[in-house]
Amino acid sequence: MSESTITRHTINESRLAQLPLAVDHETWLRWLEGRIDPTWRLGEWDAENWFFDGDPEREGSMVTRCAVQRCGVKLEGESLCTTCLKAWRGSGLALEVFAVQHAPRRTKILPGTEAEGCLVARGAASCARPAICRGLCRSHYSLLRLHQARDSSLSLDVWLAAGQDPYPADQGRCAVPRCDQQPDLRDGLCRYHHGLYLREGHEASALEWAATAHPHLTAGQFSMLPLRPLVRAELLYAVQRRDASGDRILPRMLRRLIREVKHHEHLVGLGPDQLSPIKGNSNDLDSHRRDIVHWLQVGYEEMTGADPTRRLIWDFRNLDLRGSTRSKHRRTHGGRADFTAISQTWLRDLAMERCRTFTTSTKILEILTAVEVASRALEATTDGGHQIRDLGPQHLDAITQAFRNWTHPDGQPRSTTRRYVGLDAVFALVDFGRRSRMMKDVTDAFLRDPEAHRLQLDPPAREEVGKAIPEGVIAQLDQNLAQLECNAKYPDMAEDHQRLMIRTLYIVLRDTGRRPREVCALRTNCVGFDHDGPVLIWDNTKAGRKRRHLPIPSETAESIAAWRAVRDTLFTGDPRDDYLFPSGTPERIDPHYRPASLTRSLRLWVDGMPHLLSDANDARGDRIPFDRLKVYPYAFRHSYAQRHADAGVQIDVLCELMDHRSISTTQGYYRVNQKRKREAIRTLSMQVTDRHGDPAPTASGTAYEMRSVAAPFGNCIEPSNVKAGGGSCPIRFQCSGCGFYRPDPSYLPVIEDHIRSLKADRETAAAMDVDIYVLRNLDDQIDSYRHVLGAMKENLDALPYEEQQEVEQAGILLRRLRAGSGGRTQLPLTIKTRTHTP
Numbered sequence: 018m019s020e021s022t023i024t025r026h027t028i029n030e031s032r033l034a035q036l037p038l039a040v041d042h043e044t045w046l047r048w049l050e051g052r053i054d055p056t057w058r059l060g061e062w063d064a065e066n067w068f069f070d071g072d073p074e075r076e077g078s079m080v081t082r083c084a085v086q087r088c089g090v091k092l093e094g095e096s097l098c099t100t101c102l103k104a105w106r107g108s109g110l111a112l113e114v115f116a117v118q119h120a121p122r123r124t125k126i127l128p129g130t131e132a133e134g135c136l137v138a139r140g141a142a143s144c145a146r147p148a149i150c151r152g153l154c155r156s157h158y159s160l161l162r163l164h165q166a167r168d169s170s171l172s173l174d175v176w177l178a179a180g181q182d183p184y185p186a187d188q189g190r191c192a193v194p195r196c197d198q199q200p201d202l203r204d205g206l207c208r209y210h211h212g213l214y215l216r217e218g219h220e221a222s223a224l225e226w227a228a229t230a231h232p233h234l235t236a237g238q239f240s241m242l243p244l245r246p247l248v249r250a251e252l253l254y255a256v257q258r259r260d261a262s263g264d265r266i267l268p269r270m271l272r273r274l275i276r277e278v279k280h281h282e283h284l285v286g287l288g289p290d291q292l293s294p295i296k297g298n299s300n301d302l303d304s305h306r307r308d309i310v311h312w313l314q315v316g317y318e319e320m321t322g323a324d325p326t327r328r329l330i331w332d333f334r335n336l337d338l339r340g341s342t343r344s345k346h347r348r349t350h351g352g353r354a355d356f357t358a359i360s361q362t363w364l365r366d367l368a369m370e371r372c373r374t375f376t377t378s379t380k381i382l383e384i385l386t387a388v389e390v391a392s393r394a395l396e397a398t399t400d401g402g403h404q405i406r407d408l409g410p411q412h413l414d415a416i417t418q419a420f421r422n423w424t425h426p427d428g429q430p431r432s433t434t435r436r437y438v439g440l441d442a443v444f445a446l447v448d449f450g451r452r453s454r455m456m457k458d459v460t461d462a463f464l465r466d467p468e469a470h471r472l473q474l475d476p477p478a479r480e481e482v483g484k485a486i487p488e489g490v491i492a493q494l495d496q497n498l499a500q501l502e503c504n505a506k507y508p509d510m511a512e513d514h515q516r517l518m519i520r521t522l523y524i525v526l527r528d529t530g531r532r533p534r535e536v537c538a539l540r541t542n543c544v545g546f547d548h549d550g551p552v553l554i555w556d557n558t559k560a561g562r563k564r565r566h567l568p569i570p571s572e573t574a575e576s577i578a579a580w581r582a583v584r585d586t587l588f589t590g591d592p593r594d595d596y597l598f599p600s601g602t603p604e605r606i607d608p609h610y611r612p613a614s615l616t617r618s619l620r621l622w623v624d625g626m627p628h629l630l631s632d633a634n635d636a637r638g639d640r641i642p643f644d645r646l647k648v649y650p651y652a653f654r655h656s657y658a659q660r661h662a663d664a665g666v667q668i669d670v671l672c673e674l675m676d677h678r679s680i681s682t683t684q685g686y687y688r689v690n691q692k693r694k695r696e697a698i699r700t701l702s703m704q705v706t707d708r709h710g711d712p713a714p715t716a717s718g719t720a721y722e723m724r725s726v727a728a729p730f731g732n733c734i735e736p737s738n739v740k741a742g743g744g745s746c747p748i749r750f751q752c753s754g755c756g757f758y759r760p761d762p763s764y765l766p767v768i769e770d771h772i773r774s775l776k777a778d779r780e781t782a783a784a785m786d787v788d789i790y791v792l793r794n795l796d797d798q799i800d801s802y803r804h805v806l807g808a809m810k811e812n813l814d815a816l817p818y819e820e821q822q823e824v825e826q827a828g829i830l831l832r833r834l835r836a837g838s839g840g841r842t843q844l845p846l847t848i849k850t851r852t853h854t855p
Contacts, residue, residue, distance in 0.1 A: 040283050040317075042247055048320045049250040057257050066194040067249055071237030071268060079265055080237035084116045091236045093269050137181045144183035147199065149208075156184060192227035194242060209233055239271040243279055251284045251313055258312040259305075262334075263604075270305045285313040307351075326373050329356045329365075333378045340606070341379045354381050359392045363405050367450045387439035388446065394419035409462040410469075416443060417470045436472055444470070485659035485687060486652050489632050490643050491527065494623070498523070501622045505614040507601040514583055519618055521580035522598050522610065526650060528573040529553055530657025530675065533612040533650035539597040541584060544569075544577050557676050565676055615650050623648045658686035663829055704824060705732070705761045706809055713759060730768050730802070731760030753801035760805055762813060763828035768806050775799045 055064060061078075062069050071080030073091055083090045083098040090098040096112075097105060105115045135144035135154035146154035151173060153161060160181070165171050191198045191207035198207035204223035206214060214226055231240030241249045252275070260266050277293040278284060284292060289306040315335050318325055325335040333352040354372065359365035368388045372381045394415040395402030402412050420440040423431045431439075444465055450456035486494075501523060503515035510518075526536050535555055543554050545566070551574035553567040577597070584597060591608070593599035598610035605611070623629065623645045631643035654675075661671050672683040707713045733739065735757035738746050752758040760768065779795040813821055 040285055042283065045283070045285065045317070045320065046247050046250055049247075049254045049316070052316070053250065053254055054257055057260070063195065067241040067244075067253075068195050068231070069239050069268060069271075073237070079267055084112070085119050085121060086117060087119070088121045093236045093267060135183070136177060137183050139180060139183055142183050146184050154184065157181060192224055193230045193232055194228075195240070196232040234268075234272060237268050239268045239275060241275060244275060245282060247283050248278055248281055252278070252309065254316060255284075255309040255312040258315075259308045264304070264308065265301075267301055267305070270299075270301050273302065274305060274309070284309065285317045311351075326369065330354070331356075331372075331381075333381075336378075338378045338381075339376060341377050352378055352382075354378075354385050356385070358389050360396050360401070361392055361403050363450075363456065364388060364392055364395070364402075367446055367455055370453070370455065371446055371449055383438075384442050384446065387442045390419050390423055390439060391416045391443045405456055405458045406460065408459055410466070413463065413465060413470050416440070417472070421472055433472075440472060484647070484652050485655040486648060487632050487643075488656075488660065490629065490648070491656065493626075493629055494648070497622070497626050500625060502618065503614075504618045504621055505601050505611070509589075510587065510601075514587070517580055517583060518598060518610075519615075521576050522615065523619070524573060524576045525553075526615075526653045527656075529555075529567060529569055530654045531555055531567075532559065532654060533615055534558060536650075537598055537610040537612055537615060538607070539609075540595055541581065541597050543597055544574050544581075550574075560676070560678070562676065567674065567676075612650060619648060619650060655686050658683065659688075662687040704809070704812065705759050706805065706812070707756070707759065709804070709808075711808070712812070730771055731758055731764045731805075733757050734759055751798060753798060753805055758805075760809065761828075762809055762824050763831040765806065765809065765828070766832070768802055772799055772802050772806070775802070 058069075061072050061075065071078055071091070071093075073080045073082045079093060081092050081094065081096075082088075083092060083101055084096045085098075085101045088098060088101055090101075092098060100121055101119065104119060104121065105112065108115055108119070110118070133148050133152070135146050135148050135157055136152040137144040137154075137157050144154055144157060146156065149155050150158050151161075161173065161176055164176060190196065191200050191210055192205040193207075193210050196207060196210060198209065200207055204211060204214070206223055206227060210227065210230060211223075213230070214223055217226075229243050231242050234240060241252055244252065252271075256266060256271070274293055281287070287310065289303070289310050292306050292310060293302070311332055311334065314332075315325075317323075318335070325331060331354040333354070356365050356369055359368060368385065372384065375381050375384075395412055398412055398415050400407055402408060402415075417440065420436045420443075423436050423439065425431060447456070447463070447465075451459065498520055501516070501520050503519040505515075507515050522536060525531075525539070526533065529536065531553075535558060538558065539553075539555060545552050545554050547566075549568060551569050551571060553569045553573075555565050555567065556563045557565050581597070584599075587599070588594060589599065589603065591603045593603065593608040596609040600608050600610060626645075629643045629645055629648075630640040633641050635641050658671060658675060661674065666674075668680050668683060672680050675683050675686065677683045703714045705713050730752050733746065733752065733755070735746070735755070738757070746755075748755060752760075775795055775798055779792060779799070782791055782795060813824060816824070
């Protein structure tokens, strides 16, 4: 597709924003100087000499020391210096032992550092000049070489024993600021800086050059002195803003950047590549470059009063935004909204105007993503959709079709909800344009047709297997639980405690079926007890229902108690103390463990397993691998529902366990494969009996379904009742006395439950002194159901073991299907009051 003129114009506009600005140097410098913090990092930053020397002992410092106790060399993030690292690799010792035992030997003197004194001495007086070779200063070493040229057999020890005159210490220090070495040359520079001065070939005198030179820099140090005054102020302002935002400052990255910008007159208005050409692949360098460009742009716009939302690329740190509606704080992390991908000017302006009304970056990104889809769809039309007055139904058709076909970058279709929300957001944006008069030239031909311009997505296939993780896969996960690690930052918590926390979190997620956020937000006192055992006390944050109670297995309660014993020893003194699974740092929006961290931990854990097999087999009979992407936190809620549905739990009970208001919502959490359903019906159709317990198999599974209706305690084949869907039976709940009653083994649990209920009703009736016919009717029903139950069990016992297992699994499947029909209706008991005549 060829690039339109509007698209090229849009791209050119975005490039113009990165060209150098016409900067008023004096005004800009005064503004920067007024906002530079003179107290920044006291003890590390020397403002007079523009020199930074990181302190390893300072909390939060990026500078460390070598782990070898007798070394102490400053480093930037590494654990061992180069010398100690080489020695450790050849020692064969554990690092902990090596760090205590090793005594490093320094055979080289680093440039700009003080060397040991010269070996020449006479009496109590020693030569004060630094040694440069064989333990001698430059003058004495030259004298030794002169004597050895006359006498080749002369050794150093003999020469020293002959007695030599020591030299006194040179007066003063090197002319370079912060260089503490003695000058041993006539230009006032130490040997290191003298050589550096000669190599750089400056025309200025040595003293003039020294005024803007830096000392020899080691780990944790950088100097801005070589930069121009304006560039110094710009760089220091940006570094201070980066430090205040919580991002790391790495001196080695700044040393590299200072070398690159040494010849710039100013930095504001430059792009990252103009600031420093890309060399290698360093994320830290890229981060520093982007931040310097960003904070200088922010400062310049603040000085000039420019509106950052007038540019085509918005940096969220420039705007007064929250990350999401849940966040209470202003967003400080990076992120941007790029409007250059919208090729239609009217649509881009409309999106930018609408986004200016939002208070969260999440909302901006959601609408921007949807508008980009619409923009690409319009660009594919004949005229590209660039002129408002030419917009018509063909453009609306293109937008609608684009959302019907909207996929992820990997080709997988977007969720139905995401497509619905995206399309509605685009049409809502068009309505906003009409109301705000930004689309005053649009015609009525661009009005949305509610019928034609909707998604109309095909319903999901009936063979869908659902989102529940099969129990066999969960068993494999449990076998690998020891490999589950906490992949979140907990600087104050021991690693074994982190492991116990994340594994307990997984157990609670697996066994309770609560939503991931609800599990992460459990309070420390989340386990209680009633007369039936332990219960989980949790908050349904989605529906706003607090302190809900859920029965849980005793093993789950024991796992929580084991973690709670450790959790009670971890005090933080902030709101995190109230939560069973706290966040790693107090700066988090939520003081509890983040669901995103839970998702990441599960993903890394599952991806690291060598094998994860499904229940299905391939053509050779081997189990095929399970799709690991289907293991995510919310899937365990579906597994919880599926597990209980498979066990025959009635839908109203399961609805209460899931804490849903509607049974239809609960029904969406479990699935039954149609092929398995047909196989189950075919299996049980051969085990149907009549009310006397005699076999009455149906001819086929189709006949089983078409000629019967599910009554409370078995199928019914009475035609009028079948036609009415089971709603026209005159002897309701007394199925065992009806000639049309056709039970099968899938009803065994409910028949047993009904017998127990009838017994309880009989005891209640007997205690109420009812007429004898009431008791007789209850006794007859109990005997009748017992007879049917016994006959079916006897028939099952006569089957081979494999067939018994097949019938049992088929029964479980059909009970799950019938769970949606509601719970058991209680038999109304009519009480006749006796009257006594005198």
